[in-house]
Amino acid sequence: MKKETEVREIIEYYAGQKEAKSQENLTAMLREIQETEGWIPAEACSIAAEKIGIKESMLACIIKLYPSLKSAPYVHEILLCTGERCQRKDSLELLAAVKEKLQTDKEGLSKDKRILLTTRNCLKKCSTSPNIYVDKVHYPNMTKDKLLKLIDKLRQE
Known part of the structure; x- marks a missing residue:
């Protein structure tokens, strides 16, 4: 059918x-x-x-x-913390770099529709800020270089 x-x-x-x-x-x-x-x-x-x-x-x-419901056919999801402590360690710079790299639309979907970028005010992992989750896997102490390399790896999958 x-x-x-x-x-x-x-x-x-x-x-x-x-x-x-x-x-x-x-x-x-x-x-x-x-x-x-x-x-x-x-x-x-x-x-x-x-x-x-x-x-x-x-x-x-x-x-x-419901976060489990998808309105786009993306393959990967990046969740970036924008809480106060992560911001003090440049999470907003990370966010800007990711948005530029992925060329996201207003919903956070990358230009190629394969990666969804979302943010949350606090991921409750402040001691290891800045924090991100990629496909529900935690990545602590994130840097711009590490994040951009991670995105390149995701795009190859």
């Missing part, structure tokens, strides 16, 4: 549920779409919103609320 047909069947199923507009139902639907596609395409959100009778922005909010 083609992915597009499978996604439409998932949407039809959840649109027919008694509590179709509940957050629980919408989240389950989005998770199933992601299992099928590997991510949640904007087109699927548009179709789902129309069928269920909600705004697309509601689905976008749910996707942002």
